[in-house]
Amino acid sequence: MSGIGRPLAWACLLLAIVISLFPLYWMLRTAITPGRELAGDTAGLLPRNPTLFNFQRVLGLASREEARAAGGSGADLDFFLYLRNSVVYTGLVTGVQTLLCAMAGYAFARLRFRGRDLLFGLFVAALMVPPIFTLLPNFVLVKELGWLDTYQGLVAPSLLMTPFAVFFLRQFFLGVPREVEQAALIDGAGKWIIFWRVVLPMTKGPLLTLALTTAVWTWNDYLWPLLVAPGEETRVLTAALGIFLKQSPNTAPDWTGLMAGSALSVVPVLLLVVFFGRRLVDSIQFSGMKG
């Protein structure tokens, strides 16, 4: 690229980055604006009187009276409880599902057994089915089991597997060189031992990649937790934000409080980018390459 092409292209790229990030900045900017002053103070890049009070009140650290006086609905987020629930939900599903699906992916890629292709075809077909089709009966099932508002009800449908995870890991294991396994087999180790002692340790990277994607999805999941676990004790962060919005008056939403809650819900995501940025980007690109 030559002439003005290159600076122009950079300008476009920078604009894209600004569009990506500015809304999040505005969220933070609103969250530190005093509720009473918001209507008259929406212009500047910084509020005139920045405050952390909105965070205090959504976290329930301020009294109801103080919160109402600041324009809140009096509703608060029991943030640390919901955070715990989100962590339990995400952690359990991500850990268990990744491991079990790795076992299955390995079996589909490396083992010979009758009905393998048929079974795998069934999994691939399940990939196409929109989740709402199974979500309705799964809700009924969890209800029948008496598991509404419990952790087991929350994690049940995705704990053991998703067709996508099995599919992804099978594709991956197909590409792992067989030489290492071969050497171990000659040493007399069985497939089970080889999988745990040789294959898994060798493939930590892609497993972490899949786990990250699963974690992001599970963390962001809204409809299922809202349906089966809306109760205070098992409510996850996303459901809590939805409920917090419902409690806010329709005519004059408590924007400063809502943005403070929203900002808090983004913190874990930003931590993920800081600690796993490269792996996250790689994991998306890996899906692109496989396409």
Next chain:
Amino acid sequence: MPRPPGARSALAGPAPAVPPPCAAPAVASSHRWAGKRGDGGIAAVFLAPVLIGFAVFYLYPAARGAWYSLTDWNLLSEPGFVGLDNYARLVRDPLFWNSLKVTGGYVLLNLGIQMIAGLGLAALLHRLTRSLLVRSLLVVPWLVPSVTTGLLWMWLLDANLGFVNHVLSGLGLAGQGFLTSPDLALTSVAVINSWSGTGYTALLLYAGMLLVPAQVYEAAALDGSGEIRTFFRITLPLMRPIIAFVLVVSLIGSFQLFDTVAVTTKGGPVNATRVVYYYIYEQAFTHFKMGYAAALALSLVLILGVLTFVQMRLLRASTSDLA
């Protein structure tokens, strides 16, 4: 169930674009150490947990869903068999057809914006920088929970105090009720989800661009082909498999739009954003018409199946010109 919302559900269905590199029997039998009898026993151990999960939370509910669709169940009483009544009703239900129309409009808008912006961004990344930081920053919106995204944009697009209207009035333009006007609501929802999904789409496409061998570009440059021409004549055609993959995946994802609508518009104003996913949800959990909701859901399965098939055919997805 972790269901990535809106365009984010992207990865939910990447099966179609991937050529099944299976060729199982030939590959397996060529390996002497695999033995003659196969690995049936140990395979059962490897697969047991996943098969239980699949049977209990995929197959069983699928069968149950199909059965519900033939009943008039309201979640409380016993389901009563009504034959194909639900389907007969669905065909005559103007709100169902409206929901399909709205969903179709959303899918076109969302796919259009994300593909064009995503390709543009991917091309910029490809030509300008290998910076991990830049790519990480672009993907941040995709990581924000969709509920948060919905809340955030409700505020940015607020009719009175929202930032976007602030900018409009600064430019001397009239303010808009982006999410409260029947004409603008659906476009606004599509823009919101494009904000969250474009960086992700761009990264997928960028990965595809990296697969185009450098020699091809060198040859094009030698022949005096300019940037733009090279992009349209060489990069795009060679990327067909990945573009097909992204299209199929985003199509399936876009049909599953729920979270953003549930947070920002609740299907309104006057059905303007009542997409099919939200309509099914309402039938099931607001009106407790489980039978009807199941019939709607099963119809959606069929519609998506046909669309995916047609799309794959049209795009000849699994064949690459590079191969």
